Amino acid sequence: MSATTQDQETQAREAERPSWNRFFERFGSSGPLVGLLVLVVVLSFLSPAFLTVNNMVNVFQQISVLAILALGMTAVIITAGIDLSVGSIVGLSGVVAGWTFVEAGLPMPVAFLAGLAVGALAGFISGLMITVGKLPPFIATLAMLSMARGLALVISDGQPISGYPDWFRNITRYQLFGVLPLSVLLVVVLFLLGAAYLRYRPSGRALYAIGGNEEVARLSGLKVQREKLKVYTAAGALAGLGGLILLSRLDSAQPTAGAGLELDVIAAVVIGGASLAGGRGSVSGTLVGALIIGFLRNGLNLLDVSAFWQQVIIGAVIAIAVMTDTLRRRSKH
Amino acid sequence: MSATTQDQETQAREAERPSWNRFFERFGSSGPLVGLLVLVVVLSFLSPAFLTVNNMVNVFQQISVLAILALGMTAVIITAGIDLSVGSIVGLSGVVAGWTFVEAGLPMPVAFLAGLAVGALAGFISGLMITVGKLPPFIATLAMLSMARGLALVISDGQPISGYPDWFRNITRYQLFGVLPLSVLLVVVLFLLGAAYLRYRPSGRALYAIGGNEEVARLSGLKVQREKLKVYTAAGALAGLGGLILLSRLDSAQPTAGAGLELDVIAAVVIGGASLAGGRGSVSGTLVGALIIGFLRNGLNLLDVSAFWQQVIIGAVIAIAVMTDTLRRRSKH
């Protein structure tokens, strides 16, 4: 009865809202997008070097690893999980690929697959610890963080592994039409696939249900454990891919690559509107979150802000960005 | 299921159980305690240096900072929160105290209070971001992690600050009756106070309700926001105290002190049986968790396990320790 009335009222109010607002809503959560725009405008005024094609290409390239990891993390966080191990997996996958090529002397494509596989395997093991071992995701992936980093150091003996074919290095350097780096193209493709998966695949939709209320999801007949296992494996595989991109960009496998990256990755996802309590999050929001972090670091570098103050500013901006969004969302209700 | 429930359900069946089992239950959750005992036994066999008075004193002293931080974190996690900034606050508080004494030339007790106050203030600000700013604790304290570390570096200009009176350094060196270091005594006192607070104070009991279901707590008339603010402030103050202990131990204020410590702290609390979903956790369990981490690191050092493998082993042991506990608890139901 009045539920209907209420309903119609909502719809009526929706119609009154300006269309650009609706556009934002459609794109993701409007809060972070507004934050991103403000940031871009401010930085453009402060530094002439900021809003140049070249710099934009740089930023996109710089965040490509972050963005790829954040894609997997988005799915994990939607299920109310968390993955602290992605930074370590970046290091492990690079080292495994490097070792396979340089030490074992296998061809580069095999090395590449090995890196990807070890990432997926690490994610799979985290998933098993969570689903079968009933560990909280925080602990399971914290353990994996430590184990993957340790293994990367063991395999490489703490030394970078270098010496790859030129074509491999050029993969991340090549720019389509002179402006679009392949790694950026890869990010775009992966994000489109990710968005489509979460929106259109039944198992993508299941993730929201699992994060919203795991018991209900189970009672509705969803294969909760299997979906979770898939999500952590995918997050691991994407982290592995991130490690390979970094390997190509640096032309060297670093056992310590990606250390601490997990916090940036989680921040990007949460700035993008996902909730650590699960059930909420979007791929487009995550992209905005990753861009905010990328632009912020880039801008502070361009402005030559002292390294010490950078940390203070980044902390403050992250807090403010998310706060604006949460408070805005709250005031709407 | 809350720790309380667990505890009490246990009490109901107490009569049927062997008394040593009851002793464990009373001490905390039995799972981690069993894990700790197994660890101690195994390490005693592997290394003759392990089970010596001297080494035990060492381990207790080594974990004192971890334990003090974990005490505050226990309360935070019981309310379903998290505090990633404690490691950074350790650095900030030491630097502030060092600066106050060495640069500002104020007396040591004033410096000490300044360090404690800045820790409490940082925690208070995190608390405000969470309660008033409605930020998820993960994000608020991640921002604080970055800001506090940045400020520590700004204040110290990235340099260690040295030059304290001998008596200050001796505080952490002095051993009561020749075996009991003061810092260990402090840990014991603080843990007893913390346990009493959580168990007997109305506001301590309230934390379990807040973590169990915040809305119900609010509708029961509890001042949820104020309790949370208190908890984060206390966690900050304890981290500040940890920074001062470290200052005395290292006889130097290090702007990078405590980096990454937050993960160890959270691990200790969760190994000790707390749930990151809130509503469950105990001070005694946390102490066991901190001891497991301390003994593990100490034992691996004594056994001369390679640094890289240590990381692998520590990750695995954390996973196994928590898994045993969760699976055991599950099988009881």
Added chain:
Amino acid sequence: NDDGNGNDGDAAAGDVTIGLSISTLENPFFVTLRDGAEAVAEDAGIELRVSDARDDAQSQANHVQDFITRSVDVLVVNPVDTAAIVPSIEAANDAGIPVVTVDRGSDGGEIAAHVASDNVLGGRLAGEFLFEQIGDSGEVAQLEGIAGTSAARDRGAGFQEALDAASGIDLVGSQAANFSRDEGLTVAENVLQANSGLAGVFAQNDEMALGAVEAARSAGLLDDLVIVGFDATDDALAAIDSGEMDATVAQLPSDMGGAAIEAAIAIANGDDVDAEQSVEVQLVTADNVGDFLE
């Protein structure tokens, strides 16, 4: 690469145990240092135990304590921090265990021997070479290591000395890239973006310098930009050999590690050792890189 360091063989006592506490093994420089130490220890047939503090002063204090518990005969310490190590060294002194410091010194306590290379000097050499290469005028940038670490501090201080002595040089950017190649790349890209007229980069370690190489390559500036690193890691030497990097500072970590262990063995055997042993700091450029490549 440390075979030339073979010891005199007079320290054959098999029951000598040396504890080596390293600041971090997640930096290739110290891994090489450890390798040098292990090689000498193996030759001498003594037992060497290594711990890794992962750049955390508190962990190092714990590790030293553990070594004391195990009553090692000599303690070799590569401090995370020169000030924060003092209480640990004093504890070792109290336990009657002689201490050798390597790479970084200690601000206090009794040190039986110090095997050092001078980070400040290295920073100055690097700066002077960089300025000379760009014709003593123009814009340069610095990539800083992890804020608050002594290597970052000392190398930065040396570079600053050189900068103060030069007149036409303009330091347009100095940004932290945390000793990592990954961050070195990102920060160098951004610095290059902000300063199109940049002539040279000094990176406080080779990893960051190699990141800068990648950034310069992407920007098409590899031939124009003078890049100077620090540490003389294998990758950096190769990069100098191929003309991608211009110079690095060799501290011969392997020699340092070896020398420290030799000193420790001598102390264990009751022999006299020099209290200060300086391992040379050398600038490696295209001219002399051949001497370092093996």
Added chain:
Amino acid sequence: MPTPDTVAESAPGHGLVCRDLTKAFPGVRALDGVDLDVRYGNVEVVLGENGAGKSTLMKILSGVQPPDAGSMHLDGEEYRPSSPREAMAAGVAMIHQEMNLVPGLSVAENIFLGRQPTRRGAVDYAEMNRAAATIVRRVGLKVDVTRPVGRLSVAAQQQVEIAKALSLDARILILDEPTAALGAEESERLFEIVDELRSQGVGFVYITHRLREVERVGDRIVVMRDGRRVADWDRADVAVDALVEAMVNRAVDQVFSDPNEPDDDELLRVERLGREGAFTDVSFALRRGEVLGVAGLVGAGRTELARALFGAEPADEGRIVVDGRPARIGSPADAIRAGIVLVPEDRKAAGLVLGMSLQDNIALPSLRGLAERGIVKKSRVRQMMQTLAGQLDIRGRPTQAAGTLSGGNQQKAAIAKWIPQRPRVVIFDEPTRGVDVGAKVAIYTLIEELSREGVGVIVISSELTEVLGLARRVLVLSHGRQTGLLERDEATEERVMALAVSG
């Protein structure tokens, strides 16, 4: 009471046959050798006190939990579902007693969760929304199926659950208190659907505490007590009194006594109270010892009014006057200080901390009072618990997690926790939802006692008989507006209904 023709009933085509089902939880035997037959085209009504084991039995039938012992056969084949998914595949579906929806997902998605119609592997939203709209209309719910379920009222959510179960095309449908949150009209709509499906050969298990519904829908009636099946009837054979007696093992007198005559002192006065988007312009006075009923259709804003009075979502217009003095009620803590408490309609989300023990839950509002020199006394908590458990007949161990109590006992606990506060005004929002007849009478008695002691009581209920039976005056809301304030003698069912649909 096992039926003699077991063998015949296990034959194919007969439905679900359960024998000797047993299930124990720590400290309780929830099921103790229960038999149940569900025949196609039949409605098996299961009655029983709170905690009798009804939900536990249904969870076993629908694959949520395995039994400790016993057997189940579906159409003569052994049936042993290890998950709800398997049960659904076998044609057995269930609407759970507690709301089982994902709040953030749309109505349509909740209905088709895990079974979304797809085209080339992608969810076909147009088709899904169309199908959902059809089913939702069938249960009598008029709502945009693309709205998130969390934004709907409790009643609407319940209807979504029914729609979800219908969409499963199950052969055996288990309904665990499906009408607990529904008004008369919505309930009748459900019965019509049950009739229709029954005639198509669907077998039902129907659990309810509303005995009037038994007549309307039931074919056979089974009564459970303490985990055992204690009686069964064909519908024709049984009178309500006999049912009640079988359930609680004693006679229960369910007539309302005349409400207490209130004093003249005004306890609470509400003037032109409103909150944007919820309700506006509500004015009434509550005297000492008065019971005020609040009636209205589902979604009329009654819950919102209650929450505003309690400060859970403070009003943004109008005044609340307590004892002649204007009170600022900005939070539940303010309300409690002013002596106003609320027993919320959604006890799971708002009434109890499910993971905490029963006694800790009850102690929650009284923690400060239970402390002696700042220290909470265990003995006092235990003593308070004992007193209240006796007073309200709460069945459960003090140390049992609240979430494992049966629904009715949870409701009693949610009420009990306020009693030590000695409140002056108690607001009951749907106080008897999911409560068995015996407990219902206990709650009515409690309300009467409270009013006799001079407490002002506000009762919100979708069961009109309850409001009319308990209240001295009845406030009627419709679409968030006050459409009437009737004295007891003018408050007839017809007048209240007329006012509830007006405006």
